[in-house]
Amino acid sequence: MSTLSQASIIAIIGALTADELAKIRKKDSQLWKGRQWKSDTIITTASRAQGNDNEVKVDSFEWMSIASRVVDFFQLDSTGLEDYLLRVSSLGEWAEVVQTSREQGSKDITFSSSGSSGQPKKCSQRWDDLYREAEYFASYLGDNLGDNDAQIKRVISAVPPHHIYGFIFSVLLPEVMSVPVIRGLKAFTLTQGQRLANGDLLVGFPGWYRQLAQANVGFPQQAHAVCSSGPVASDVLQQLHQQGLSQIIEVYGSSETSGLGVRIMRDGWYELLPRWQRRDLEHVVDISTNDSVAVPDDLEWRDERHFKPLARKDHAVQVNGYNVYPKRIAALMAEHPSIKEARVRLIESDSDSGLKALIVAEQQALNMPTEALIAQVQSWLAEKLDDAEMPRKFAVSGDVPVNDMGKEIDWDLQADLMSR
Structure with a gap:
């Protein structure tokens, strides 16, 4: 069976690095995911940085998190070479460690599920x-x-x-x-x-x-x-x-x-x-x-x-190619002090995509302007959700709208049953 080229390994390491930094630095997620990763890209701490354009400055926790993702993906621990990632800095050098590990028998790959329902699940593939x-x-x-x-x-x-x-x-x-x-x-x-x-x-x-x-x-x-x-x-x-x-x-x-x-x-x-x-x-x-x-x-x-x-x-739904779990997101929203409960659904529209959320507000929060409450919740969620998980549309109500048989309904379809 063929081996992976160095260019492919560098692309994967770059993607893993971007994904990990996007999770840690949520506000800069698009910046990392849009970056071009090359063999001379250097992962370094601020104290060791030289100020060059090809440097990505991280703290020690971020360095270890990125290295762990690479170790897991390529199963470097099976050949005992994982510590070598901490001895070199450039993606090209990291790719050489991966290639050496694969030459010594570490061929299989570990992928991660989206993890939107909790911890990502590791899935090893031969x-x-x-x-x-x-x-x-x-x-x-x-x-x-x-x-x-x-x-x-x-x-x-x-x-x-x-x-x-x-x-x-x-x-x-x-x-x-x-x-x-x-x-x-x-x-x-x-x-x-x-x-x-x-x-x-x-x-x-x-x-x-x-x-x-x-x-x-x-x-x-x-x-x-x-x-x-x-x-x-x-x-x-x-x-x-x-x-x-x-x-x-x-x-x-x-x-x-x-x-x-x-x-x-x-x-x-x-x-x-x-x-x-x-x-x-x-x-x-x-x-x-x-x-x-x-x-x-x-x-x-x-x-x-x-x-x-x-x-x-x-019960996952697809948003921009990612599995997301509306019930988990709704449960997280309900932890906000101004929210009594929440509902999250997929936007069902030919002209739009993503998630929408219903905020069932606590009584004191109902006195706030709707826009202010939504902005407060969005800012709070931004530190806890990935981009694909963040609802794109919000509505506010005092209760979950139900039909005349007491069954919950889509708040967009029955706007006349919504109340503040």
Whole structure:
């Protein structure tokens, strides 16, 4: 099986660094996630900094947190080389430590779930399985993209490479196919600037494709796209086709399972990847190991190889490619001294996306101007939630609105039942 290139390892380390700093320094999260990470980028403490542009100054806690993320992801502790990350500073040197560890047998990768319901769950995936999956998708794309002009010549990824979906499609797939990859801000700029070319493969998530549809971005005739973390809405898909995008291939899976299924036709049936076979309605079996794995959603099965997701079992919803948990966010909001209880839901709108929240205020807080209460709550939440978890719309009420049978209703749909 192939090894990871140094460039790919540096991209992953940079993404892990950005993700960790964004969690610690929430107010600067977009700054870190938009940064370009290079081999000469240096992670250093303020006391050792030289004042160069390529330096990222961190405190000792942040340094250890970043190093721990790298150790976990590449399983460096299995070869005992994890301490070497504390002896060197540049991402290029960190990548050399990772390469040495992999040469000594540390091949498998540990991904983390979003962690929106509490602590992120660590999910170890075997390297051989991941690489075979990338080889499968390379073959799948070759078989389904038509003539030679449509074959993949470049990958344009809006998905971070340390997520399992981004790892397979923006790290392994380009290496398997020997094509270049453009990530992050450059990928966004290239796409929105309408500088794509025939043979480009976009790697994105439903929210990004909605943004491209709303911005009326044009696409070359032989550009293609792949999407995971949820289906692309029918109206978005239709608009993207009108804007010239050839097709969107949808991949179904999770951090626990990696890819499970794939489909090209919107609202069609997903086909199980060759690695899997159905055991029963709620489980699939890894053919090579005979391990049984629970599927993340309730599924409808057409036959032994084809299925459709019906609803998530963990009650997560998708926001910009991330799993977020509305009930957890509502429970957190209820800890605010001005809030009696809260409700959080996904915005169900063709023109908007994200979460909305209902603040059921304590009596004394109802005397505050609505805008002031919402601003207070937003500022409080900003220190506790990631960007994808932060509600984009807020409403305030004295009670949770219910219908005439006492069942809770969507506050946007029954505004006349809202009261202050």
